[in-house]
Amino acid sequence: MNRKLFKLSLIILGILFILALPFIIQDRYFQHLLVLSGIFIILTSSWNLLAGYSGLLNLGHAAFYGIGGYSSALLALKLGLSPWIGLPLGGIISSIFGIFLGIPSFRLSGPYLAITTIGFSEILRLVSMNWVDLTRGSLGLYGIPPLTSLKLPKGILIKFVSEQNFYYVVIIFASLTLFIIRRLVYSEFGISLRSMREDEMGSESIGIDTSRYKLTVFMISAFFAGFAGALYAHYVRLISPEMLSLSETFTVLTMVMVGGLGTLYGPVVGAVVLTFLSEGLRFLEDIVKLNIRFVIYGALLMTTILFMRNGIVGLFQKKTQGTKG
Amino acid sequence: MILEGINVTRWFGGLCALKEVHFSIEDGEILGLIGPNGAGKTTLINLITGYYAPNSGQIKYEGKDIVGLSPHAVNKLGISRTFQIVRTFPKLTVLDNVRSGLVERRQRSPWRVALDSIIKNPDVQMIGSAGEGRALELLEFVGLTEYRDELAENLPFAYSKRLEIARALATNPKILLLDEPSSGLNPKEQNDQVTIIRRINEQGITILIVEHVMKVIMDISHRILVLHYGEKIAEGRPEEIYKNTRVIEAYLGSEAYAHG
Numbered sequence: 001m002n003r004k005l006f007k008l009s010l011i012i013l014g015i016l017f018i019l020a021l022p023f024i025i026q027d028r029y030f031q032h033l034l035v036l037s038g039i040f041i042i043l044t045s046s047w048n049l050l051a052g053y054s055g056l057l058n059l060g061h062a063a064f065y066g067i068g069g070y071s072s073a074l075l076a077l078k079l080g081l082s083p084w085i086g087l088p089l090g091g092i093i094s095s096i097f098g099i100f101l102g103i104p105s106f107r108l109s110g111p112y113l114a115i116t117t118i119g120f121s122e123i124l125r126l127v128s129m130n131w132v133d134l135t136r137g138s139l140g141l142y143g144i145p146p147l148t149s150l151k152l153p154k155g156i157l158i159k160f161v162s163e164q165n166f167y168y169v170v171i172i173f174a175s176l177t178l179f180i181i182r183r184l185v186y187s188e189f190g191i192s193l194r195s196m197r198e199d200e201m202g203s204e205s206i207g208i209d210t211s212r213y214k215l216t217v218f219m220i221s222a223f224f225a226g227f228a229g230a231l232y233a234h235y236v237r238l239i240s241p242e243m244l245s246l247s248e249t250f251t252v253l254t255m256v257m258v259g260g261l262g263t264l265y266g267p268v269v270g271a272v273v274l275t276f277l278s279e280g281l282r283f284l285e286d287i288v289k290l291n292i293r294f295v296i297y298g299a300l301l302m303t304t305i306l307f308m309r310n311g312i313v314g315l316f317q318k319k320t321q322g323t324k325g
Numbered sequence: 326m327i328l329e330g331i332n333v334t335r336w337f338g339g340l341c342a343l344k345e346v347h348f349s350i351e352d353g354e355i356l357g358l359i360g361p362n363g364a365g366k367t368t369l370i371n372l373i374t375g376y377y378a379p380n381s382g383q384i385k386y387e388g389k390d391i392v393g394l395s396p397h398a399v400n401k402l403g404i405s406r407t408f409q410i411v412r413t414f415p416k417l418t419v420l421d422n423v424r425s426g427l428v429e430r431r432q433r434s435p436w437r438v439a440l441d442s443i444i445k446n447p448d449v450q451m452i453g454s455a456g457e458g459r460a461l462e463l464l465e466f467v468g469l470t471e472y473r474d475e476l477a478e479n480l481p482f483a484y485s486k487r488l489e490i491a492r493a494l495a496t497n498p499k500i501l502l503l504d505e506p507s508s509g510l511n512p513k514e515q516n517d518q519v520t521i522i523r524r525i526n527e528q529g530i531t532i533l534i535v536e537h538v539m540k541v542i543m544d545i546s547h548r549i550l551v552l553h554y555g556e557k558i559a560e561g562r563p564e565e566i567y568k569n570t571r572v573i574e575a576y577l578g579s580e581a582y583a584h585g
Binding site: 180183184187188189190191192194195197198199201202203204205206207208209210212213215216217220 | 374376395396397398400401405406407408412413414415416417421422424425426427428429430432434435436438439441442443445456492493495496
């Protein structure tokens with residue numbers, strides 16, 4: 001009972017700390033990194049659902065991210081749709097694109113699926129580069145409206161232009177994402193996903209329709225990735241085809257691997273650590289005059305694979321991984 | 326008759342793995358399937374469970390043709406199986422391995438399962454649910470209760486074979502197809518396996534068993550079907566099979582053995 005109370009108070013303290021962070025450190029750049037971490041948490045968690053839990057190595061995840069971003073941005077720019085509707089719509093449109101990867105995954109697995117997903121994301125990146133009339137090509141979309149201000153009674157207006165306020169929006173959505181993914185993973189749905197990852201023939205033999213599960217999980221994952229993309233678009237308010245690039249996918253991959261693949265909180269840890277690390281090392285880029293970020297990512301990835309297979313989170317886990325692991 | 330095969334034929338390239346095989350399994354019996362290596366025993370199981378389709382012929386389950394159904398659909402009809410090389414889920418706990426077999430017992434679509442999971446419908450919860458109770462019952466049945474939280478990859482070989490049986494039983498089958506359940510086991514483990522299989526059968530589950538270990542198959546089967554190079558060469562009660570000259574020639578080999 002005492003332990004439980006201790007745990008509960010720790011959780012409450014943690015939540016209070018997260019909520020108070022932008023007040024503790026008022027620096028806007030720091031707050032900007034917090035927001036980016038939050039968006040990455042949604043993105044990495046969605047990728048982890050595919051690669052970590054379902055064994056579907058999707059190397060085109062940035063495409064889902066980009067589709068969500070572009071959809072919501074274009075809906076706001078061309079049709080004047082409220083970004084608040086654009087967020088879920090970006091997710092849903094991305095989810096529909098998830099079908100295009102879900103179907104090939106019925107018959108392709110491992111490296112073959114991975115190559116297909118790279119092709120998928122490259123095609124979409126090229127479309128976003130070359131459909132100049134719609135996307136303005138490599139110039140990207142700018143002037144994307146921010147999240148519309150919320151009007152509360154008594155004339156209180158909450159604007160979402162500042163990093164501080166956007167931080168809370170991101171925190172809410174990131175928590176919601178984690179909450180849903182947690183429920184999905186620690187239930188029968190999660191057992192089906194994991195059994196599919198472990199042995200497809202074995203899963204079929206116990207009645208699991210692996211094809212339909214793959215399609216479903218691709219769509220769910222794409223939804224969250226698209227949602228993260230839409231959040232990003234309305235936050236930074238400037239997006240370019242860079243968003244759909246392979247390096248974006250590899251950033252996500254590195255975050256998840258370093259944090260802990262196939263664990264619930266690995267992607268969270270990875271997203272936060274790497275967002276801050278890569279920004280913290282930015283001063284090096286001026287010195288060595290090259291994109292040092294990916295050199296660091298590469299080194300981290302190799303270290304993780306060689307010395308801590310289950311990432312940072314894995315270091316704190318017990319050897320046998322129970323259902324709550 | 327619960328399962329029936331009519332003229333089942335399967336080719337692999339130029340090789341005929343099964344040639345116009347007729348078979349039938351009565352409700353509640355244990356049918357043994359034997360034959361030398363490459364006789365087509367595993368192929369037959371794979372054909373029944375939908376992993377391969379026969380080139381010609383029919384396979385009827387409770388009177389309905391099941392050819393062309395995918396493995397998961399076959400399982401949902403009430404046909405469950407184990408594999409010659411165990412296919413348990415190594416990185417899942419022993420308990421989760423059995424639970425995985427319970428997921429589809431209500432035959433819901435993945436979307437429905439996902440939604441139920443999100444709204445925390447008690448049906449899909451893993452802890453303290455009816456599902457867990459059933460999973461524990463099955464672990465008890467195969468004697469693996471104490472390993473419930475162990476990862477399946479850490480189980481000794483004999484136990485992982487039993488775990489696979491428990492998982493197959495979790496899907497609530499009417500007929501269970503066992504592909505060499507005793508191969509690679511020591512005599513004591515083989516005996517345990519025989520006991521488990523008998524007890525499964527006593528619960529009214531029909532069993533088709535492929536086996537190389539003669540002692541096991543002669544001991545346990547009500548009837549035996551013998552395959553040789555893809556053709557059925559004999560069918561009958563164990564005593565009859567023992568005396569069948571074609572079987573002795575094809576399978577047991579030397580005449581010396583036949584005369585004891």
